[in-house]
Amino acid sequence: MKILSDPSAIEAIKKAKNIVALTGAGISAESGIPTFRGENGLWTKLSPEELASFESFYQNTAVVMEWYKHRQEVIKKCKPNPGHYALCELSSVPEHFNLITQNIDGLHQRAGSRDVVELHGNLLENYCVRCGQKYSIEEFDDVFNNAMNHVPRCNCGGLIRPNVVWFGEALPRENLELAYNATIQSDVFLSIGTSAQVRPAADLPVLAKQGGAFLIEINTQHTVLSEEADLILQGNSGEILPQLVEDIKTLLPKA
Ligand SMILES: NC(=O)c1ccc[n+]([C@@H]2O[C@H](COP(=O)([O-])OP(=O)(O)OC[C@H]3O[C@@H](n4cnc5c(N)ncnc54)[C@H](O)[C@@H]3O)[C@@H](O)[C@H]2O)c1
Ligand SMILES: [Zn+2]
Structure with a gap:
């Protein structure tokens, strides 16, 4: 075993048919994308209400869109890290695996993961x-770069916005249902790099635990979820996940 020594964790994984992973901004930190909370988090420098809401987009379109444009450029330059690749590898190990993400960076997909349940949208859409009308990132770049005062407009005259869920907005219903269904069926639930403060995503690990799942938290810091966790693996997800997936492969060898 590379990282698992806890007997109850080993027991739970051996029996697991359904494994769910929920990721947050922390899994992409080692790819160079800043988190919101935690050390060096973006929210420590900027107020979310000032930027991530429809009201502020409508009232201060240029400022908000410049911020999103900046984040798009950061994401385009970043690459998936060993944590993203490990989760891609995990997808074929248990009988059922579901990957749910709060991230909007698309790095799981770029690491090869399929059927990623995106709860908060995707910044490159x-x-x-x-x-x-939908705009690919190339189409959007074109409009943005030619826009007056960084206010991107569609041919119809409407404002163009990123496909991300802002404060006060509902999550995509179908994806939320997929996430709930996977969660209540999970035997082992991995909560990775999330401060577990943004609801309803933050409800998922708690729901899994209530349904009898073994809850493993992977984070560099303690979170509000840590008390609930059956096992805490503290450290960088890019280092922990590859070792954890190796252990899971040993415990759940393919038939
Ligand atoms: N990459 C992205 O797509 C991105 C980046 C920032 C924010 N967001 C959005 O902001 C919201 C923020 O909530 P959240 O809980 O996802 O993030 P968060 O910023 O609130 O919390 C990040 C968590 O990751 C932990 N962390 C930092 N580096 C880590 C590492 N290397 N390994 C493991 N853990 C690490 C921190 O301790 C913290 O608990 C989400 O809804 C998401 O949509 C997305
Ligand atoms: Zn339009």
Whole structure:
């Protein structure tokens, strides 16, 4: 065993048919994408309400869009890290595996993961708030770079916004249902790099635990969820996950 020594964790994984992983901004920190909370988190420097809401987008479109444009550029330059690749590898190990993410960076998909349940949208997708027209990142870049005062507009005249869930907005219903269903069926639930403060995503690990799942938290710091966790693996997810997946492969050898 590379990282697992806890007998109850080993027992739970041996019996696991359904494994769910929920990821947050922390899994992408080692790829160079800043988290919101935690050390060096973005929210320690900027107020979320000032940027991540429809009201502020509508009132201060140029400022908000410059911030999102900056984050798009950061994401485009970043690459998946060993944590993302380990979760991709894990997908074929248990009978059922579901990957749910709060991240909007698309790095799981770029690491090869399929069927990623995105709860908060994707920053590299954009759409017109008036007619719904979708803009790929290349199309968006084109409009943004030619826009007056960094206010990107669709041909119909409507404002173009990133396809991300802002404060006060509902999560994509279908994805939320997928996430709930996977969670209540999970035997082992991994909560990775999330401060577990943004609901309803933060409810998922608690729900899993209530349903009898073995809850493993992977984080560099303690969180509000730590008390609930059956096992805490403290450290960088990019280092812990590859070792954990090796252990799970030993405990759940393919038939
Ligand atoms: N990469 C992204 O897509 C990105 C980045 C920032 C924020 N967000 C959005 O902001 C919201 C923030 O909630 P959240 O809980 O995902 O993030 P968060 O910023 O609130 O918390 C990040 C957590 O990751 C931990 N962490 C930092 N580095 C780590 C590492 N190397 N390994 C393991 N853990 C590490 C921190 O201790 C913290 O608990 C989400 O809804 C998400 O949509 C996304
Ligand atoms: Zn339009």
